[in-house]
Amino acid sequence: MVKAVVAGAAGGIGQPLSLLLKLSPLVDELSLYDVVNTPGVAADLSHISSNAKVSGFLPPNEGAKAAFKDADIIIIPAGVPRKPGMTRDDLFNINAGIVKGLIEVAAEVAPKAFILVISNPVNSTVPISAEVLKGKGVFDPRRLFGVTTLDIVRAETFVAEIVGKSNPQELTVPVVGGHSGETIVPLFSKVTPAVTIPDDKYDALVNRVQFGGDEVVKAKDGAGSATLSMAYAGYRFAEKLLKAAKGAKGLVEPSYVYLPGIPGGEEIAKKTGVEFFSVPIELGPNGAEKAIDILGDLTDKEKALLETAIKGLKGNIQKGVDFVHSPP
Ligand code: NAI
Secondary structure, eight states: OOEEEEETTTSTTHHHHHHHHHHOTTOSEEEEEOSSOHHHHHHHHHTSOSSOEEEEEOSSHHHHHHHHTTOSEEEEOOSOOOOTTOOGGGGHHHHHHHHHHHHHHHHHHOTTSEEEEOSSOHHHHHHHHHHHHHHTTOOOGGGEEEOOHHHHHHHHHHHHHHHTOSOGGGOBOOEEEOSSGGGEEEOGGGOBSOOOOOHHHHHHHHHHHHHHHHHHHHHHTTSOSOOHHHHHHHHHHHHHHHHHHTTOOSOEEEEEEEGGGSTTHHHHHHHHSOSEEEEEEEEETTEEEEEOOOOSSOOHHHHHHHHHHHHHHHHHHHHHHHHHHSOO
16 A cells, blocks of 8 residues: 655645646555645545545644655655746745755654655755754665656757657656756766767757756746646656555666665765765665766766756755754
8 A cells, every 4th residue: 555645735736746646556545735725636636536545634733744644655845936037046945944844744754755855946955854854863865855857857858859859758868966057967978879969059958958947937927837847757756666666677767865875876975075966766665776877988068067066066965954953
């Protein structure tokens, strides 16, 4: 029996993500938590004639505890999204506290759950989550994931457009680093099957993958950021993880993780100088079974992108850690 929780379930991402989970044969119980509207969202979804049993929960705290209790997977898109002109880091002041509070509840009532953090800035909210779990003595790095799948989904789509591939999902496009602007590093030299990006299109393509989210923020004109593509991406990652947990082999997806706690990750952390970093992760029954090092043999342009990303990430990570240890 698999119990899945969405925290922030009434929001722009939360609702379509909950719909996809409700449709999944991999989910038996779907628990929806938000500070508003979950009774309505749960009642609505509960009429769909699929397997999962749906419940909605609201605060006060017992609401979150009841929602999270004994969950197998907790997906967190709770918090505020960007408006035009904002960076993901601008969301820190509000979302850091929201994520911290939710992880405290998860640590208490579902310490073995896989936790998937979507709330931005992911570069900082994942370190915050790790520090909270460490503080409660229940941190298993193999079970904590920052969801960067939307960067991979965008990279697949944009590369396919350039190379003229009709089905973008036939491409595997690794994207490493973090999840904001210049910390996002697409590695087009490592695409399988191999592709050739024309020199005159390379810089614009990198920029589009790094700042693709801004296209959506601008087009929505004040009504938020990516929600539908993010719900798809979050579901894609959750589905792979749940399949791997049930024993499916060979499932790999990049994710922003605490590298030193994952087999193969220690060496990558030494190489990059950062502990939190996104690389392709082989998924298995315990979550992240192996961090795959694809940072060898990079092109000079990719090396330069990586260097810039690491500089940015260091500050983002420290900001998250400091938030837990010396709250403002
Ligand atoms: P939204 O504002 O539509 O929904 C957020 C929901 O969180 C709201 O329903 C709100 O009531 C709820 N919420 C607020 N505080 C809460 C709490 N303490 N507990 C439970 N729920 C709470 O925002 P949207 O568009 O769904 O985005 C959510 C987050 O996801 C934002 O931080 C956004 O930046 C991030 N995001 C991440 C992406 C990624 O690739 N990782 C991509 C797109 C967005």
